Amino acid sequence: MTISLSALGWSETFAEQVQPDEAELAPARVAEVHRDRLSVLTPDGTLRLIPTEPAGDYAVGDWVLHDGVHAQRRLEAQGNLSRKAAGHVAYSQRIAANVDTLGIVSSCNADFNIPRLERYLALAASAGCLPLVILTKPDLAEDPQTYLQQAQALSPDLTALAINAKDTEDVARLHPWCNGGQTLALLGSSGVGKTTLRNKLTGESAATQSVRSDDAKGRHTTTSRSLVPTLTGGWLIDTPGMRELQLADTSDGIDEVFDDLVSLASTCKFRDCAHESEPGCAIQKAIKGGSLEPDRLERWRKLQREDAQNSASIARQRARDKQFTKMVKGTMKAKKHRSGR
Ligand SMILES: Nc1nc2c(ncn2[C@@H]2O[C@H](COP(=O)(O)OP(=O)(O)OP(=O)(O)O)[C@@H](O)[C@H]2O)c(=O)[nH]1
Numbered sequence: 001m002t003i004s005l006s007a008l009g010w011s012e013t014f015a016e017q018v019q020p021d022e023a024e025l026a027p028a029r030v031a032e033v034h035r036d037r038l039s040v041l042t043p044d045g046t047l048r049l050i051p052t053e054p055a056g057d058y059a060v061g062d063w064v065l066h067d068g069v070h071a072q073r074r075l076e077a078q079g080n081l082s083r084k085a086a087g088h089v090a091y092s093q094r095i096a097a098n099v100d101t102l103g104i105v106s107s108c109n110a111d112f113n114i115p116r117l118e119r120y121l122a123l124a125a126s127a128g129c130l131p132l133v134i135l136t137k138p139d140l141a142e143d144p145q146t147y148l149q150q151a152q153a154l155s156p157d158l159t160a161l162a163i164n165a166k167d168t169e170d171v172a173r174l175h176p177w178c179n180g181g182q183t184l185a186l187l188g189s190s191g192v193g194k195t196t197l198r199n200k201l202t203g204e205s206a207a208t209q210s211v212r213s214d215d216a217k218g219r220h221t222t223t224s225r226s227l228v229p230t231l232t233g234g235w236l237i238d239t240p241g242m243r244e245l246q247l248a249d250t251s252d253g254i255d256e257v258f259d260d261l262v263s264l265a266s267t268c269k270f271r272d273c274a275h276e277s278e279p280g281c282a283i284q285k286a287i288k289g290g291s292l293e294p295d296r297l298e299r300w301r302k303l304q305r306e307d308a309q310n311s312a313s314i315a316r317q318r319a320r321d322k323q324f325t326k327m328v329k330g331t332m333k334a335k336k337h338r339s340g341r
């Protein structure tokens with residue numbers, strides 16, 4: 001069975017990137033990334049390719065141009081999700097590529113958390129994905145509508161749906177975001193129902209408990225990340241094990257989520273107003289007038305601080321890496337020189 005490139009999500013944006021000297025190469029979409037190979041989808045089926053860049057440069061959902069053996073070139077992606085990787089060494093880690101819609105999954109219970117939703121919304125805005133808030137387990141909540149209203153109030157551009165992930169008909173309300181070659185990525189804390197949604201959307205029966213391995217902290221999380229077809233002709237990227245999502249280089253996304261504060265701040269008397277006790281502060285005025293919650297200002301500041309700190313530590317690490325490479329090259333050159341070669 002063959003399927004069209006557009007059914008795989010190919011569009012003009014990618015076609016335009018193909019250079020005349022690449023006419024011999026064929027496009028393929030990355031379904032899985034392994035250290036030494038990529039599993040890719042082509043109109044004729046699945047292929048294994050040898051990467052030509054470090055594995056960390058690829059993300060599930062990427063488009064590559066290949067010759068049947070090597071992924072010769074990775075095309076520039078749209079809807080690029082990335083985060084600051086956890087650990088001692090700071091770097092920006094790609095999570096998923098060419099994502100049309102980011103499904104932000106939260107359940108209607110203790111997991112529901114406004115700052116976390118705002119964090120995911122900032123990520124979606126910065127990546128250029130359409131945000132879709134999916135509130136699971138409404139059947140277990142006393143008043144799911146209050147969660148829905150709180151989520152909806154975060155932005156007029158956002159769609160929020162309360163969906164019982166165990167109910168096939170209810171899950172069908174997500175079909176408009178995963179048909180016609182469109183890609184939906186699901187992001188959310190462990191246990192909120194991502195696997196349950198995935199099984200309904202794809203007709204697969206990925207185990208909700210068994211495909212797990214211990215991570216460093218001894219907690220259980222699903223580990224594989226892949227691009228899988230939905231029953232309705234779209235694509236789903238499950239991003240398991242994303243307990244903690246640290247933002248980096250998303251200041252544009254944060255500004256979008258807090259655009260009301262950004263435009264208020266632009267009317268403060270001082271350009272560098274810290275919105276504390278400065279005279280003529282439009283933000284403090286709005287708080288006093290009751291049109292702005294002080295908490296929202298705090299959440300904005302907190303995300304901005306986090307983003308700035310993470311972006312800076314990633315930049316420092318990049319600079320260190322660069323310096324190290326330079327030093328190694330310098331040493332090798334000196335050695336060559338000494339040995340008279
Ligand atoms: N009642 C009810 N239970 C749900 C709903 N969604 C998920 N569950 C249950 O919640 C548990 C966790 O669901 P999973 O789908 O495994 O959660 P997950 O987000 O994939 O978790 P990780 O794999 O750890 O990331 C399972 O027992 C599901 O049956 C829902 O909408 N209603």
Ligand SMILES: [Zn+2]
Nearest residue numbers: 268273275281
């Ligand atoms: Zn101010």
